[in-house]
Amino acid sequence: AQSVTQPDIHITVSEGASLELRCNYSYGATPYLFWYVQSPGQGLQLLLKYFSGDTLVQGIKGFEAEFKRSQSSFNLRKPSVHWSDAAEYFCALRGSNYKLTFGKGTLLTVNP
Amino acid sequence: DTGVSQDPRHKITKRGQNVTFRCDPISEHNRLYWYRQTLGQGPEFLTYFQNEAQLEKSRLLSDRFSAERPKGSFSTLEIQRTEQGDSAMYLCASSFGAGVYEQYFGPGTRLTVT
Numbered sequence: 125a126q127s128v129t130q131p132d133i134h135i136t137v138s139e140g141a142s143l144e145l146r147c148n149y150s151y152g153a154t155p156y157l158f159w160y161v162q163s164p165g166q167g168l169q170l171l172l173k174y175f176s177g178d179t180l181v182q183g184i185k186g187f188e189a190e191f192k193r194s195q196s197s198f199n200l201r202k203p204s205v206h207w208s209d210a211a212e213y214f215c216a217l218r219g220s221n222y223k224l225t226f227g228k229g230t231l232l233t234v235n236p
Numbered sequence: 237d238t239g240v241s242q243d244p245r246h247k248i249t250k251r252g253q254n255v256t257f258r259c260d261p262i263s264e265h266n267r268l269y270w271y272r273q274t275l276g277q278g279p280e281f282l283t284y285f286q287n288e289a290q291l292e293k294s295r296l297l298s299d300r301f302s303a304e305r306p307k308g309s310f311s312t313l314e315i316q317r318t319e320q321g322d323s324a325m326y327l328c329a330s331s332f333g334a335g336v337y338e339q340y341f342g343p344g345t346r347l348t349v350t
Contacts, residue, residue, distance in 0.1 A: 167242075167341040167342050167344050214279070221292065223292065224281065228278050
């Protein structure tokens with residue numbers, strides 16, 4: 125069975141501060157991992173993905189994520205948050221059967 | 237490049253009625269997926285197609301749900317005899333090929349069953 129855990133339901137940061145959103149996964153092999161962002165009432169936009177190779181991956185909008193096999197983690201980071209980053213963030217895992225398994229999401233609030 | 241589109245964006249229906257949603261994938265994508273997202277949760281997989289073949293269905297997809305993808309292009313998801321528990325966002329995604337290609341999502345159809 126595969127699963128994704130996002131331990132933080134809601135995070136609040138100040139604009140300009142750094143951000144780290146946590147994601148832990150459970151899967152029997154090397155997973156394909158993704159981060160998506162969802163604005164209210166909208167679909168999901170892909171931020172970045174990890175398939176293999178370099179464990180630090182860069183994405184859009186200045187986001188990056190680091191895959192750590194030993195910790196079964198794929199945390200999302202951004203050095204300086206903008207007010208427009210306020211949204212819900214989902215970590216997802218794709219196993220061998222192509223479907224995505226999502227975490228429950230982390231809601232990000234950005235204070236001015 | 238046109239993204240994934242879904243229609244309608246919002247649907248309000250009374251319990252017991254049938255509803256049908258449409259998804260148009262990115263044109264060259266041969267895989268199409270349906271997910272359901274309830275409030276406060278991440279999307280959950282319902283079913284997926286490779287071309288016109290429906291290859292997997294989740295146990296979440298009861299007998300009241302049916303999905304089709306005629307000719308391997310657009311897809312429809314029908315819910316018969318809707319229940320209040322069917323209220324959710326229904327998301328469609330598409331991808332190219334069977335490899336490590338990422339899934340691109342549409343804006344979703346918000347269903348409210350009253």
